[in-house]
Amino acid sequence: MLEAIGRFPGNRIIYRVPGSMPAYGYIAFGVIDRGTNVLQARPTTICPQNCVFCSVDAGIHSLNRWAEYIVDPELIVNGVRKATSVKGGGVEVLLDSMGDVLTYPWLTKLVSELKKVPGVSSVAIETHGLLLNKYIIDKLDEAGLDRVNLSIDVVDDEKAHLIYGTRYYDVKRVMELAEYIVRETNIDLHVTPLWLPGLNDEDVVSIIKWAIKIGAGKRWPPVTIQKYIRHKRGRKPRGVREVSWDRFWKWLNKVEEETGIRLHWSMNEWGMYYARRIQPPVRKGGKIIAEVAGRGLFRGEYIGVIEGKDYLVTIIPRGKNLKPAEKVLVEIVEDQDGLLIGRMLDTLPS
Ligand code: SF4
Known part of the structure; x- marks a missing residue:
């Protein structure tokens, strides 16, 4: 059973999810197996930002959420162990979350436990980086973290405060910490700006140039650009329209041509492949x-x-x-x- 441990304003319950709960079947926490060697693992839903484009309506000002979760590390580790026994090794665990994993109180413990699971070949986190600091980076390095997927979407603070819904985001600071990751640790950096058409076109180009300049992509591709997609319960930034996939790929091709920076990567280049999956106990209609x-x-x-x-x-x-x-x-x-x-x-x- 979920254990209520606190509340956000607006009567949103914060639950602790005990390690004895199942790890599969739910989108907001636990482990998701999409049939490849990459598992998504979600230990928390808490987020310090309130991005205007957030597809999962996270953050303190969320209108649609009425619960948040912080998961015991055992639940994630047991779920990953179950999947590796089916997939047989070569598994990457991507801690991606419907919040920001840097809010998770047992993150370094979780990374080091996951690295010990037989069959896990790499562990990565996905973050916007607001809560990064040198201490946590060093601890994650010691724990064996392999990669940080860092979403930086704009290059000036005024715009950042506007689109991230918080005045605490300091772009220069996050960029300096990203450079520290590349320079001083064994952790790889993959930079993943989100293109918000008409709002950050030039920022995205500056960010990918910066990522290449600082040496992102030691073991994995250095940059990918994410497409903005409107979601039913997500937030929709005013004045930003969702473009078609065709238009998105054309824009990427143009940026590739203009900058000489590669933005298309195959599954193979990512070390990704299809692998047996955990089967649910029931199907649609059951x-x-x-x-x-x-x-x-x-x-x-x-x-x-x-x-x-x-x-x-x-x-x-x-x-x-x-x-x-x-x-x-x-x-x-x-x-x-x-x-x-x-x-x-x-x-x-x-
Ligand atoms: S987009 Fe990510 S960082 Fe921004 S509010 Fe949503 S979960 Fe948080």
């Missing part, structure tokens, strides 16, 4: 009984543990309020990548 563990990330949703299975499901209760430990009958309506979403059909006697 019916299961689930025990309610607590609130889901977004308002109105709940998390359930599937009866008799080590697997989670998002429960859409269709307007009903559910209580922890309540049992419900659920029909699975989505199962992509083993992330189960189910519509509640009925409540059951406990």
Whole structure:
């Protein structure tokens, strides 16, 4: 069961997720297996920023969330161990989170535990870098972290404060720390600016030039540009439109031509390949009984543990309020990548 340990303003519950909970099935925490050798592992949903483009509506000013999670490291480690036993090695664990992993209190412990799991070949984190400092970088280096995927999207503070929704983001400081990572540690740096068409076109070009200049990409590609995609529950920056994939690739080709910097990378160059995946215990259309563990990330949703299975499901209760430990009958309506979403059909006697 989820344990409520605090609250954000607006009655948003902060849960501790015990190591005994299942690691698979839920999008906001645990482990996600998309059928390659790269596992996404999500130990927290907390974020110090409030980005205007955030696809998962994270941060203190979130309008759609009614819960946050901080996960015991054992849950992630056990989930990764389960996947490596199926995939047989060569696994990268990407700590990517629906928040920022640098808020996670046991990050260095988690990295060093993951590095000890047989079959794990690399561990990476994804961050915007607001909470980076030399101390944490050195600790992550000691723990064996292999790569930082750093999203820097603009080069001046005024714009940064505007798009990150916080005045604490100091672009120069984050860039200096990125240079420190490249220069003073064994950690590789991969820079991943998000292109917000019309808002940061020139910033993105400056950032990729800077990434190459400082020596990002010791073992992995140095830079990739992310495409802005509007999400149903994400935030939408005013004046920024989502471009088609065709337009996105054309813009990338143009930037590649103008700068001479490579921006397209194959799966092979990333060391990525398809690998056997953890199978969910039920598929779309199936019916299961689930025990309610607590609130889901977004308002109105709940998390359930599937009866008799080590697997989670998002429960859409269709307007009903559910209580922890309540049992419900659920029909699975989505199962992509083993992330189960189910519509509640009925409540059951406990
Ligand atoms: S985009 Fe990332 S850093 Fe920004 S608010 Fe969302 S989760 Fe946080």
